[in-house]
Every structure is written in C-alpha cells, then in structure tokens.
Amino acid sequence: MTIKDVAAYCGVSVSTVSRVLNNHPDVSDEVRKKVRKAVTELHYTPNSTARDLARTQADSIGLVVRGISNPFFTPIIRTIEHGCETAGYTMVLHQVGTADDEVTAARELVQSKRLNGVIFLGGRYDYTKREMAGLNVPYVCCTYTNHFGNLDRASYSSVAIDDKREAERAVSFLVSKGHTQIAMLLDNPQDHSISQRRYGGYCKALREAGIAENPKLVLEASDFSFASSYQVVKDFISSKHPAFTAIFAVADTMAIAAIKALYDAGIRVPDDVSVIAIDGIEVSNYLTPSLTTLCQPQERLGEEAVRILVDVMEGRAGNRHIRLETTPRLGGTVRSL
C-alpha cells in the first residue's frame, strides 16, 4: 500500500495525493475529499522513511538522555515529547549509557536521521568547541550548562537551575536550623559535573557561616544509584567518622538511599540526623516522613528547552540561557537543633 495505490484508486496522480496528505492549498475540494476518503478506506499510512528522505529535513528533534531510568528525568521527557509534538516535530529519543559519550551519539543521530536540533538531558559540563563543531544543528542543554567548557554562549542554549546557588540555599537552610556538622553526599566531584557545582555551593554556605569544611564529611558515591549511595553511607557510619547532624545529598535518590542506610543502622531521620536534597522527584514526597528537598521545576525545564530550541531552529530567536529557581518542599526530614 503506497501513495501510488491511493492515486490509482481514485484516478489522480501521486502528486495530488501528496498535496492532500500534506495539506497543500492548491487542490480542489472535490478531489481533496475523494482522496481523503480513499486514504481511510484503504487504511493507507504514509511511509515516513520515504517522506523524510524526500524532504530535506525530517522535522524531528533528538532527545539524547544520559540515564533514561533516572526518575528525575521522566516528567521532563514527557513534557519534551509533548512540546515537540505540539510544535510539529517528532521526538527521537536516544538513551546513552554512562560509559558512552552523548556528543558522539548526538552527532551520529543527527547525521543519520537528519535531525533539526537536539536536546541533551543531563550531560557533561565541559564540552569543547572542537567536539561540538561536528554537531551542525542547534542544541540545548537541559538541566545543566557548560560551566567547565569553552563554548561560546551564543553557540548553544541551556535551561537549568543554578546548581551552586541552590546547593548553597539547601546547606544554608540546614545552618539556619542550627546544624554545623553537615555531611555532603555526592557522586563524583572531580568529573566536571553537577556534583562539582553543588559541592561549590556547599563549601560557600559553610564558609559564609564560618564553619570549617571537613573533608571527612564528604561522601562520594560512584554514581546516582540507590545501591551506591546506600553502600557509601553504610560504610561511613560503620567506620570511625566525625560527628554529624545532617546530610545534604545532591539528588533525591541519593537521599532516599542515605535515609535507608541510616535507618538500618538504627539512626533515625530527622531525630538523630537531618537530611535535605535537591530535585523533588515525585516518590520522595511519599516517604515517611516526606523528604525535605528543593524541587526543580521539571515541567518548565522541559517546556523551555523545546521552546528555545524550536525558536532557534526556525530562526525566530538566537540562543538563550535560562536559569530557573527551585521551590523548597518542607518535608519532615530536617529538624531544628
């Protein structure tokens, strides 16, 4: 069943059918109606592969996600898909493992699928001009930005929170509740990534409060997984360690695992130790007690990413960099000392 069959079926040429399919104006109402009828009767669905090939552009946006199973991303992905559809683009989702490089993946995807633009969801903070040069389409970094790279601000877009500032806020909140011995749980501070930025905020908050930073209170998990954070916290509390009354985790998932590790060791949250995080994933609101965290505006992160990208792709605007704010969610995992 091809466009030819439809054309033959209603005695017109393929171009006429094509015009109807693509809503071109110059077709008589009569013919248009006839073709539409044939399409439904024949259950004809256009072959998008052929269409994409014939058109110079595929009208599609690549979404390159690093860690699709990260619950923080799921609402964002949904929003982005919806936004793409509304704007008339197909979203092509591509997941990259922690080991793979998202830029290489994106470059191949763009070449191979003729994408009009790409959105990176989660990624490195240190892209270089050189490596991004091959990506000949506009792109926006969603949930992060190029803090440690050498990209021109005008060459790409980004939508994210201000990691450093929000981390500072979280830690200052703990300080305001009387905490001074504050541990930090992060994944890998020297990888030029989110943890490093948030670690900066942690240090700044301590400094401004006149609290000396204690390196022994910095707990490094190997990634964002529950298992890894659980293990790190478990090892920490079962070893000789400095006293601490609070933990600041760089992600809700890590906080959840930390609370569990504390609980399993007989340490109660918030009675014995307070916990605060950044992210605001849905499930953390359903813990008992709810996790105290700074919620990222997940929907808006996705919406803005699409909006900016489409604007740039269609030449309506230049690249932009948007910083959104978090909204504190006062759960029950922080207590005043």
Place this chain on the structure above:
Amino acid sequence: MTIKDVAAYCGVSVSTVSRVLNNHPDVSDEVRKKVRKAVTELHYTPNSTARDLARTQADSIGLVVRGISNPFFTPIIRTIEHGCETAGYTMVLHQVGTADDEVTAARELVQSKRLNGVIFLGGRYDYTKREMAGLNVPYVCCTYTNHFGNLDRASYSSVAIDDKREAERAVSFLVSKGHTQIAMLLDNPQDHSISQRRYGGYCKALREAGIAENPKLVLEASDFSFASSYQVVKDFISSKHPAFTAIFAVADTMAIAAIKALYDAGIRVPDDVSVIAIDGIEVSNYLTPSLTTLCQPQERLGEEAVRILVDVMEGRAGNRHIRLETTPRLGGTVRSL
C-alpha cells in the same frame, strides 16, 4: 556528505562503498581498507533514512509503552533496548498516553516505519482478532496477556507473570500471618486489565481461607499514580469503614502512597496495618521499612520478550506464551497478628 562523496574520495563506485559499509564479503582487502580509512577521515555517517528506504525492512522493533514514566517499566525498557541491539535491531520507542489506543499507535508505527515486529509494554487484556488484524507483524505482549480477548494463542506471544496466582499468593501470605480483614487497593477492576486479574486472585485467596469478601474493603483508585492512591486511602480511613489489619496493593507505587496516607493519619505500618504489594520496583526496597512485595523478574520479562519476538520474526520458532514467577521480597511492612 553522502556515500557518493566517499566513493569519489577513494575512486571507487558507490556500490563498493556500500558493500564495505555492510560487511559484504566480496571486496578486496585493499579496497576495503581504503574505504574504511576514507569513512573515518571524512567523518561519514550513513543516512539511515535512505538505508531503511532502500532495504525492504528497517531491521527495527517497535516498543509501544503505555506510561513510560511508570518506574516499573524502566528496567524492562532498558533490557529490551539492550536485547534489540544485541540481536541487530534498532528499538523504536513509542509512548502512548492513557487516553490513546496502543494498537492504533502500533499499526501506524509499523506502516510508517516498516517495523519488523512490536513489543507492547503494558496494555489492554481484551484485544480482538479484528483490531489486531491490521498489525501485519509479529508482536509480543510484555507484562500482560490476552485474558479477556478472543485472540488465537498462536497468533501472538506473551511474557508475563500469572497475575491471578501471584495475587493469591500475596493475600495468602497475609492470611498465613493471621490477617483476615484484608483490604485491596486497585486501580480499576472493570477495565479488563491487570487489576481485574489480581482482584480475582484476592477473592480466591479469601475464599480458600474461608474469609467472606467485604466489598467495602475494595479501594478503587482512578489510576496507578501516587496521588490517586493516596487520596483513595485517605478518604477511606477518614470515613466510616470496616476494620482492617492489612492492605494488598496491586502495585508498589500504590502501596507506597497508601503507606504515606496511613502514616499521615497516624496509622503505623506494620504496627497497626500491614501492607503487601506486587512489582518490586527498586525504590520500594529503600523505604523505611522496606516494602514487602512480590518482585516481578523485570529483566527476564524484557529479555524473553525480545528473544521470542526475534525468533518469530526470523522464522526460528512460533509464537509462545511464557509465565514467569515472582520472587517474594520480605520487607518490613507485614507483621504477624
């Protein structure tokens, strides 16, 4: 940058380049090497759109997911993607909203992208022969099966747990712990879906234990979301209701929300009320206490789905129906009476 450029660059014909690209044997080592070199030097990436069009088949498998943000699905999706890749197929992910029909979506996807087969992840239990007729490729239902439809068993495949039996197991477990007043939390029992099957198991377990079923202990949420379950349980306990000592939830997510609702009402789990569920998503193991649940073999569900589908697609085997068993995870949310 097309295959022509590569051909011109190394002074051979496009067909030779194509042969090298597709690892056809009949190319001299010398030419092969030269072409390979050119490909890397030119940073050439084949246009998959053109390739798919030229080939009669696209070597790709559609994964039609109903509710991509369902945390129960994420490990399965990952496994399926990996399995497809290993088998030499590209996975095309397509998410359908709760309102859309997955079969229509799949049919269009197949026609439009020339898919070789499709995997449905979550879906209705009542497909009819008629509606599936348009889907001219093999398909497998992953995590569910056609219990309420009229499909020939030989016309499709399925990989799932035995919902009824597992639900029975969960409820029998509660009974064995001395519970007799057992509530059930489900989403929509009359939609010919998972809840209905598990509800059947609940009834059977009660019957076999000689416990009269009390309709007032059946709590219906409007969907699987946290919010909906939370609300239902909250309304239930704040209204005039029969006494109950345990809740069986059809999904971990619903159980998590239920526990929260109980907690917020001052009811403790497991001290006052026990909770058991089916699914075994990762986060439920990190609650305090861990959720007692029957874990579905998520990885295996995905692996088997791909294996069966590929076997059918490549003519190595016929359709099959596999029932896998759950593994109980004894958390801390059930206590003996």
Place this chain on the structure above:
DNA sequence: CTGAAAGCGCTAACAC
C-alpha cells in the same frame, strides 16, 4: 571482485 543502474516511497519543482 567491481561498476552501472534500477528502484525503495515520497516530495517538490516544473510544466500544462
């Protein structure tokens, strides 16, 4: 072993 050429199904000039 290698090249020429005919499509894959559709779009978009370009004629009429």
Place this chain on the structure above:
DNA sequence: GTGTTAGCGCTTTCAG
C-alpha cells in the same frame, strides 16, 4: 488545479 518527473541516499540485482 493537476500531472510529469527528477531526485532524496542507499541497497541490490545484474553485467562484466
């Protein structure tokens, strides 16, 4: 308004 036709970039017979 409608039809004809030349590609889009690649694969794949079919010759040589």
